[in-house]
Amino acid sequence: MTDHPPLGSAIPGLLVQRGIDTVFGIPGVHTVELYRGLPGSGLTHVTPRHEQGAGFMADGYARATGRPAACFIVTGPGLLNAATAMAQALADSIPMLVITTLNPRATLGRGEGRLHELRGQSIVGREISALALTVLTAGQLVPALDEAFAFLASSRPGPVLIEIPIDLLSEPFLVPDSGARRPAGPPPPCMDDVEAAARLLDAARNPLVIAGGGCVAGAPAVRALVETLGAATLLTTNAKGILPGGHPLLAGGCVLTAAQHAMLDEADVVLALGTELGETDFWYGDAGLGLKGAVIRVDIDARQLGRNAVPALPVVGDAGRFAALLAPLLTRPRPGGEAYAQRLHAARLDGAEPRYTRHLPLLEAIWEVLPDAVVAADSTAASYGGNFLAEPPAPRRWMSAATGFGTLGYALPAAIGAKVGRPEAPVVCIIGDGGLHFTMPELASAADAGAPVIVLLWNDRRYGEIEEYMVRYQIAPLGVRLHATDFAAMAKAFGADHRMARSLAEVRAALLAASARAATTIIEMDASDYA
Structure with a gap:
């Protein structure tokens, strides 16, 4: 055995032994002991602006690379903030490891008004993960990690959650001399x-x-x-x-x-x-x-x-x-x-809806201009068109939240996660103005992480899909019109470039130029120009 560091500080090294190279997380008072062991561990750490962004980044990383990343998430509100991203990953069978904390063991379930206290946190965690484990003693940590990675290597993928009480993170821990056990691969058929x-x-x-x-x-x-x-x-x-x-x-x-x-x-x-x-x-x-x-x-x-x-x-x-x-x-x-x-x-085009097929030239242009591009798509008309019609040149080049759980705001943080995992590839985010408002601050995360992405922004100043649905079913379209946002000013505030593209030819030129920049570029397409 080696020295006796606090258990929390040993976790980064144990993750590296098991093949993790990237962690997404926002340090908090309930997770700082995990950060004690980060320097020198070899892990890349990326700080999102919201825990939901951490989950979406880990999702995009896994879809682009085929490897899981980890998230460090604080107790209570942190886990609830990450819940949407975990549920999307669960629906789409995307692997990730989420390490979250619990209140001190002696206080669990007592309702004493502790910081970040969430009654029934473990119940919530089980509903949004493919496997949920709780570590209550130092001796349970390594077996829990071995079980988690065996599951990730051999079962239907999904988020794996490990909960650790914060008082346990500070306890002395005997770090095993031996490395991690190599998990078995997926089961062969009979x-x-x-x-x-x-x-x-x-x-x-x-x-x-x-x-x-x-x-x-x-x-x-x-x-x-x-x-x-x-x-x-x-x-x-x-x-x-x-x-x-x-x-x-x-x-x-x-x-x-x-x-x-x-x-x-x-x-x-x-x-x-x-x-x-x-x-x-x-x-x-x-x-x-x-x-x-x-x-x-x-x-x-x-x-x-x-x-x-x-x-x-x-x-x-x-x-x-x-x-x-x-x-x-x-x-x-x-x-x-x-x-x-x-x-x-x-x-596939016989009777297809024009609001989707109209985007086929745009989708084709992405890989014509950027053959190695990875595309992350949000829930927006162009993305639905992509789910329908996009034909990328290789696997792991198209990821979309407009399936399964079907959340908004996915594409930007997922694109950042993909860029972190595949820095050599251009990464394109397709998103509407409504969806971008959900996770806009993650533009700052991209700048901090040195992970520039290309944002194709479809701006129709509304939740267009919902408005069309309401009109189709004779429901007054209330609550779907959005006030105009100055996306050029927003881009500048977050250290990104901004370009208007009023035709497909301008989009193609902007894509090529953006791929050579070291900063994120927002290519804004005003829907009225493409009517």
Whole structure:
């Protein structure tokens, strides 16, 4: 054993041993003992302007890199501030480690008016995390960390929460001489199930693949399987880029049109890999997705296998490992797959709503100008259009909060987290004026962290999606009009550049110029110029 530092100061080193290199957090009196061990630990620390920003930054970091980051969050209000970001990550299966504190052990549950006291904090934490652990003794810390990282490495991803009382952070702690245990990887599927899937697919006349976010870690194997099978493939929002834009088997994404829905009936076998088949994956409404063919459902989470579609063959296991095992067993590609994919792809515009399709040229311009760009999208019309139509050149290039939990204000801090994780890549944030008001102060965090991002700001001076919904259902559109904000003055206040772009050509020029700057650039698009 080594020296006996306070337990809190040992935590940064224990995180580094387990592969964490970045922490997002705002120091507070309930977390300062965690900061005692930060200098010299090798951890990069980024300070957001709100704990929600810490969670969104960790989310963007994980989506862009495939690795979890950590958050240091204070008791009570800190955890509640981070709750929205954790719930978004839980809905979208995004890994992160959240270390929060509790009041002193002798005071828990007593209602004595302690600082940051939150009655039932552990109950709240369990509802917004995939795994919640409470450490009450020094001897429980390392086992809790080992359990947390084993879960992150082998289970359906999501936020993992560890709670530690503040009095325990100051207790002497024997730091183990040995490093962290190497956690096992995700579980492989049963080979009998893989062989059964091969038989079903070999007998299929017109198979269809639906790939979800659970495929991203195994993207090369999934792409190889699709090409071996020769099957038309739909990609959910979180799976975009597994097949790049222009791939002959790419059939489209989520937000299916009625024409596409009808064409799903043509598939006699559907291979659903790592996807919830959820409402916000495909916007199928109360009628359901309506898959008529036999469904092979592969998911790392056994609880997911019976939701939203009844499978003929349920398979528990990692989607990427399943794809790698299945591809060599297939005996022949389907010659009609490309034609089916092209018809589905064309049908994505048949009856599609113009308020989304109008943004297709903008979406295409991003990767034409910046081929390596990572894009973080908020809940705004251009982002909905992207969930529907964006076709990035590789995985981990499109992240969106307009799925699952569906929060506003996500894109800016998520973009900053992505830039921290991938500093060499240009990172573009697509956001509306309403959403930007939610997390605008994080522009200062980007400047402090040396993580400049490019903000494509769609300014229609309203909560446009909500106003259109209210009008459609004959509800007086109250509360949706926003007073004009001087975004140029705002950008200057936060150390960012500002450019107006009144045409697509100006957007393209502004994107290229912004990618060469060392500061964040806000490219403002006045919606009235694009009417």
